[in-house]
Amino acid sequence: MSARLIPGLSLLVLLTAAFVLACHLTVSDAAARADGDDAGMAERLLGGSRLLAGELCFDQADLYLHRGMPHVERAAFTNRWLQRLAAQVSPPVVVHREGVEGLRDVLPWVSLAARFAPTNADFVLTRAYLLERTGNQAAAFDVLRHARIEQPQDPALSFEEARMHMRLGHWSQAASLLELSERLTGPQPASPEWVDLLAEVCFLKSLLQEQAGAIGPAAASLARAATLKPEWYESFTNRVADLRAGRPPERPVKALLDSYRLSAQTNPLCHHDDDGD
Amino acid sequence: MMRRIWAVAEVVLRGWLRRKEAYVYIVLLAGLQLAVASLGGAAGGGSSLYLFDAGLLLTWFFGWAVALHAGAAELPGEEAHGTVFLLLAKPLSRAELIVGKWLGAWLAVTLCTLAFYAVTLIVAYSAGVAPPLGALIQAGVLHLISLAVLIALSLALSTRLNRDAAVAVAIVAALALYLIVPRIPQLACETHGWRVGALNVLYYGLPHLELFDLRRRVLHGFGPLPGGVLATLAAYGAVWTGALLMAAWLSYRRRRFQRDRLLE
Numbered sequence: 212m213s214a215r216l217i218p219g220l221s222l223l224v225l226l227t228a229a230f231v232l233a234c235h236l237t238v239s240d241a242a243a244r245a246d247g248d249d250a251g252m253a254e255r256l257l258g259g260s261r262l263l264a265g266e267l268c269f270d271q272a273d274l275y276l277h278r279g280m281p282h283v284e285r286a287a288f289t290n291r292w293l294q295r296l297a298a299q300v301s302p303p304v305v306v307h308r309e310g311v312e313g314l315r316d317v318l319p320w321v322s323l324a325a326r327f328a329p330t331n332a333d334f335v336l337t338r339a340y341l342l343e344r345t346g347n348q349a350a351a352f353d354v355l356r357h358a359r360i361e362q363p364q365d366p367a368l369s370f371e372e373a374r375m376h377m378r379l380g381h382w383s384q385a386a387s388l389l390e391l392s393e394r395l396t397g398p399q400p401a402s403p404e405w406v407d408l409l410a411e412v413c414f415l416k417s418l419l420q421e422q423a424g425a426i427g428p429a430a431a432s433l434a435r436a437a438t439l440k441p442e443w444y445e446s447f448t449n450r451v452a453d454l455r456a457g458r459p460p461e462r463p464v465k466a467l468l469d470s471y472r473l474s475a476q477t478n479p480l481c482h483h484d485d486d487g488d
Numbered sequence: 489m490m491r492r493i494w495a496v497a498e499v500v501l502r503g504w505l506r507r508k509e510a511y512v513y514i515v516l517l518a519g520l521q522l523a524v525a526s527l528g529g530a531a532g533g534g535s536s537l538y539l540f541d542a543g544l545l546l547t548w549f550f551g552w553a554v555a556l557h558a559g560a561a562e563l564p565g566e567e568a569h570g571t572v573f574l575l576l577a578k579p580l581s582r583a584e585l586i587v588g589k590w591l592g593a594w595l596a597v598t599l600c601t602l603a604f605y606a607v608t609l610i611v612a613y614s615a616g617v618a619p620p621l622g623a624l625i626q627a628g629v630l631h632l633i634s635l636a637v638l639i640a641l642s643l644a645l646s647t648r649l650n651r652d653a654a655v656a657v658a659i660v661a662a663l664a665l666y667l668i669v670p671r672i673p674q675l676a677c678e679t680h681g682w683r684v685g686a687l688n689v690l691y692y693g694l695p696h697l698e699l700f701d702l703r704r705r706v707l708h709g710f711g712p713l714p715g716g717v718l719a720t721l722a723a724y725g726a727v728w729t730g731a732l733l734m735a736a737w738l739s740y741r742r743r744r745f746q747r748d749r750l751l752e
Contacts, residue, residue: 216557271538279708286674286677287684288676289673293691293699296720296724316538319539322534323538
């Protein structure tokens with residue numbers, strides 16, 4: 212056996228320690244710089260490798276969600292002896308981790324991804340969602356508030372925080388965060404994603420306005436949502452007409468808010484079909 | 489014959505125990521796992537399964553690294569010190585020397601790897617993870633079989649290359665076998681004609697190290713393998729180990745050594 216292995220492995224340990232230290236530094240550094248333009252300590256030390264580590268951890272979270280089953284790829288040949296043996300070693304079945312315990316297993320990978328790459332809104336939003344689903348609402352709010360300090364111009368963060376408040380029935384906080392999100396999106400959204408986001412902001416805002424008795428603004432917000440998202444137009448037109456005419460809409464606002472809270476319980480992490488994607 | 493093989497293996501094992509390198513590897517492994525665990529605060533509210541996952545991955549990586557070095561170091565070491573002449577002067581065939589070296593290196597690496605598993609288990613239990621022991625024991629057994637294949641591979645390479653070259657080629661080969669060979673069916677989709685046939689030959693003609701990796705079963709709750717599958721995998725590993733040792737013997741049996749050139 213060769214003692215030459217020791218320097219290499221020691222270097223690996225030192226690199227890992229430096230990486231971990233840099234990730235710890237990022238967290239404290241982020242709070243110190245509110246403008247978000249200056250490069251963080253970890254960025255100066257490790258550059259893009261930290262972001263790559265974040266991506267890897269997020270991929271690992273996806274793998275955990277599917278209980279270790281990678282995405283299926285097209286193969287030139289299947290069902291060979293060795294492939295059958297490999298399938299017995301690692302069953303190629305698409306199964307999800309379920310329940311709170313399953314999400315607790317996924318959460319650390321997403322948390323690590325968000326820690327390595329705190330400026331990636333997807334990681335932060337997924338982390339907040341998982342924390343909320345695993346019953347840690349306070350931590351979820353902390354994550355979103357911290358992310359808003361890190362990226363004050365991202366409307367998705369305030370929108371997610373607003374949705375969390377809505378799910379908990381904190382209407383006034385939700386309303387002010389929706390306002391903020393709308394302001395950050397601006398009158399001319401910069402991308403198709405932001406158009407969708409603004410449509411959702413307008414929809415939720417209209418529900419809150421309707422609940423507060425501000426029927427006119429509620430109708431205006433809903434009409435704007437329908438304009439921004441054409442596929443909603445048909446279903447919202449009647450409601451807008453009812454509100455403007457002072458008639459009670461087909462579905463009361465309380466029912467809509469309840470169904471919204473229920474729909475938030477579905478799993479938004481996984482968007483594939485269960486037929487082998 | 490077995491006595492002579494065991495005598496060689498015992499010398500390898502004793503030499504390894506005397507050098508006390510394993511302690512350093514164990515401390516490094518524990519250090520890495522603690523570094524990963526120090527990020528645990530980030531997991532807030534999550535389980536510690538990720539820590540066990542990282543521990544198993546590191547155990548795999550360390551086991552492979554030690555095995556590839558152990559296999560490649562033995563024969564070039566004897567040549568560099570000139571002790572190969574003493575060995576070959578004894579009533580010991582070259583086949584016995586090869587098998588003895590392989591067995592000694594495998595036993596040494598097995599002890600080292602079991603210590604790695606112990607560290608990983610201690611870290612996992614202290615973090616509140618309760619690994620499924622049945623699947624974990626099978627994973628450990630198959631890991632040791634994969635190490636036997638890798639030691640035979642690096643030993644075979646070291647019959648013609650010096651130690652550093654043998655280690656470098658063995659590392660590249662092991663990574664390719666683990667990462668690329670299982671993806672040959674997918675890669676074959678991108679090609680046509682005779683190349684598909686060639687990829688088919690490679691698919692069957694190269695060892696599949698991924699078959700010995702049971703980490704998914706351990707981590708994601710798929711339970712232990714059926715006994716028949718485990719026996720098939722053990723036989724597959726034994727066949728590849730035997731084939732690589734045979735290649736090592738074929739390469740080494742007529743090799744000539746010149747004292748003045750070896751000790752230069």
